[in-house]
Amino acid sequence: MTPSLGTVRIELDGEVAILTLDHPPLNTITKEIIVALDEHIDRIGRGASIRAVVVTAAGERAFCVGSDIRAFEELTRAGQLVSGKLRHENDVFSRLARLPRPTVAAIEGYALGGGLELAACCDFIVCGEGARLGLPEIRLAALPAIGGTFRVTHRIGVARAKELMLLGEPVDAATALSWGLVNRVAATGQALRTALDLARKLARNPLECHVLCREAIDSGSGLPERQAIEQSLAFSAKLAQGSDFREGARAFLAKQQPVFVDVPKGPADQRG
Structure with missing residues (x-):
């Protein structure tokens, strides 16, 4: 066998x-x-x-x-x-x-x-x-x-x-x-x-935020401080444009549990 x-x-x-x-x-x-x-x-x-x-x-x-x-x-x-x-x-x-x-x-x-x-x-x-x-x-x-x-x-x-x-x-x-x-x-x-x-x-957490936060953690420690700051600002700007960001603020003010729906397209979707 x-x-x-x-x-x-x-x-x-x-x-x-x-x-x-x-x-x-x-x-x-x-x-x-x-x-x-x-x-x-x-x-x-x-x-x-x-x-x-x-x-x-x-x-x-x-x-x-x-x-x-x-x-x-x-x-x-x-x-x-x-x-x-x-x-x-x-x-x-x-x-x-x-x-x-x-x-x-x-x-x-x-x-x-x-x-x-x-x-x-x-x-x-x-x-x-x-x-x-x-x-x-x-x-x-x-x-x-x-x-x-x-x-x-x-x-x-x-x-x-x-x-x-x-x-x-x-x-x-x-x-x-x-x-x-x-x-x-x-x-x-x-x-x-x-x-x-x-x-x-x-x-239950927002996926796009998870991806960008993980990237900031993984790469940020190896960057000069100024570059790490610029990276975090760029990621924050991207998140602020998404529906999950608005949902998080809405749910917080309404004292409700947020429902996050955005699904990111990340590097794992690409081969290389």
Whole structure:
């Protein structure tokens, strides 16, 4: 029997799309999973009714432990490890990171290598108490090449990133929380429920404002102060032209809950 190569399932919970890596027990990253993830990102970007996304995985042992190392030698001989596999994965992970929807990763068990890099593409990470998170690539004389060197560093800072990547040792949930690597720690088995609760709250927020605020956070810290100010002013001017901005002010003055409807067209809708 040919072993399953895995896929990514999608289901809807109201306005929240749940993407589930379905390649247990370790949910290793395969070409099939990357292709399925890419297709679902397209669907979500086109779906006006989808206002938040949760990324999770099947089984209890691992969220994802990255790639199957046994395939590396053949890919390297064929000249496809970097120019094929890693480049394709970077393209898809970047599209997830730019998706114009709030995203939450729900981790149970191990999130190692590419698994942690996948989670780091999300705006928020929730993990169970028994989770172990790490970037052990240095033990293979490799580095985290699917965004780990910059996305994880952006989360936890240079000193902690060096500790995580240069030692290659995983950290437990409590340490990950104290470092800022994850946003919430749930009871074991409750990460998905906690992530869904968070995603439902995020789904009520204005999407265009979410996208621009995230961009200001991600890029603003690397800009000179004057450029960061100009960027925030430009984003504010854009938001002031939208119906959500008017709805927010109306609902506030009327002491009502706002109903935001604008759906942004962001970089995830483009390939490049």
